[in-house]
Amino acid sequence: MENIGTKLLNECVLNDIKICAGVNLHLPIVAQPFYSYMLSGKKTIESRFSINKCSPYLKVKDKDIMFIKDSGKPVTAYSIIENVKFFSKDNDLNLDILKQKYSKEICAFDDVFWEDRIEKKYVSLMWITKPITIPPFNIDKKDKLGWIDYNLKYPNVVILISGKIGSGKTYWAEKISKMFNCKRNSFSDYLKLLCLKQNLEINRLNLQKVGQTVIHNNFEDFMEYTILNNFINDNILVVDGLRHKKCIDYFKNIVRKVIHINVNTSEEFRKNNIILRDGQYCVSQEKFETERQSEELINDCDYTISEKTNECDLYNFINNAIKYKTNNLQMNIFEK
Incomplete structure (x- = not known):
């Protein structure tokens, strides 16, 4: 269904x-x-x-x-x-x-x-x-x-996954969605639809170009689609591909609880991941506005994932955050 x-x-x-x-x-x-x-x-x-x-x-x-x-x-x-x-x-x-x-x-x-x-x-x-x-x-x-x-309605909890290109956002988003039996959406889902609508080939370059246009011209529709596409668990939703601070602010204005997790892996890890996924590493991919803003999100997150992150620790953090975190108070009581 x-x-x-x-x-x-x-x-x-x-x-x-x-x-x-x-x-x-x-x-x-x-x-x-x-x-x-x-x-x-x-x-x-x-x-x-x-x-x-x-x-x-x-x-x-x-x-x-x-x-x-x-x-x-x-x-x-x-x-x-x-x-x-x-x-x-x-x-x-x-x-x-x-x-x-x-x-x-x-x-x-x-x-x-x-x-x-x-x-x-x-x-x-x-x-x-x-x-x-x-x-x-x-x-x-x-x-x-x-x-x-x-029913199109906002979930009570949104878990946002941010990080640079190739950092492993999708991997961890899928892990978390399985942990909490909830849907995983990606910001790229909407961008792929727009590529289809404009008869553009769905590739990394076109997604980045369309993404830049959407952020400036079609932001609200973009966000509404991402958050309303949730027909599994109407309480919790995982969203990966976060690259803009304004996206976090938008979610915080309409959702009761937002948990922001940043995937901050090493440059070597990211480059190897990109080559494994795309067949090559292209420096120009990191020069788009959407990628440059990713770095600013590191200091705005509630939890940071690295190559050494323990899944049990991550689960315990999110579980506690779902119970206790508020959007107006960052959870400094939890170790990042």
């Missing part, structure tokens, strides 16, 4: 769909003929009826983003939910009234539609904008759920 959430979030970036915390992503399977009615703009209310309290009942709100998928086919469009109403048999559900008031907008023109739903106890009505078509994309969906929700 996490992969589908990330896929939908990626498509938001590729199709310039604005995302922010509190706006949720939804993926309904819309059968024919309602799928065609919806895409044409004829169907302006999406309706769901159920016996149990299941999605989208009480899980949808206005301004949410709804991707649209026909059964067995790719996702081809999205719509914005403008208004919602929920009904239940414990409260005010009356199918005859719903039929009278909303049949046209639902495109439920025959009595069979309503007769098939006479035993349902919960109803969700969602007013939607006319769908906007997008390049089709497939979803690896193997379950039979007719509606999936993905």
Whole structure:
């Protein structure tokens, strides 16, 4: 399920769909003929009826983003939910009234539609904008759920991993994400999407160039994508590839707890790592603004990792930091 959430979030970036915390992503399977009615703009209310309290009942709100998928086919469009109403048999559900008031907008023109739903106890009505078509994309969906929700919200704890190029940030980020069973994001994930969007080859040079542009021109969208792409553990998120002080400040303003870990390995270690990864070491890679600012982050971290770092010590530090650290007070009580 996490992969589908990330896929939908990626498509938001590729199709310039604005995302922010509190706006949720939804993926309904819309059968024919309602799928065609919806895409044409004829169907302006999406309706769901159920016996149990299941999605989208009480899980949808206005301004949410709804991707649209026909059964067995790719996702081809999205719509914005403008208004919602929920009904239940414990409260005010009356199918005859719903039929009278909303049949046209639902495109439920025959009595069979309503007769098939006479035993349902919960109803969700969602007013939607006319769908906007997008390049089709497939979803690896193997379950039979007719509606999936993905909540976009900030985690309680963000563990930031900074360091110079080739220092081992990804290695340690993956270690930490396994330690705490949480998702690992990289700042480069967003940059790779932008390279795809601009038809650029995904390589180190292009990522650095796009990264410089993003920091100056598209910073907020960049940060929101990185922090909201978290569908495994909504409490803790690991983010690696940190190179700017302003990124730390952004996280501290919106997340309850930020733990900054700097990977500070030797020049020899880094050069060997770069050669092993890229096939060669190029001095020009370290001259980009994004790389120059990495050095400034060493004095701003809560914990420093070197080649000699003990994993148990690192785990104990992070575990204690999750319990006790605040964003306004650096944890000097812990030895770096």
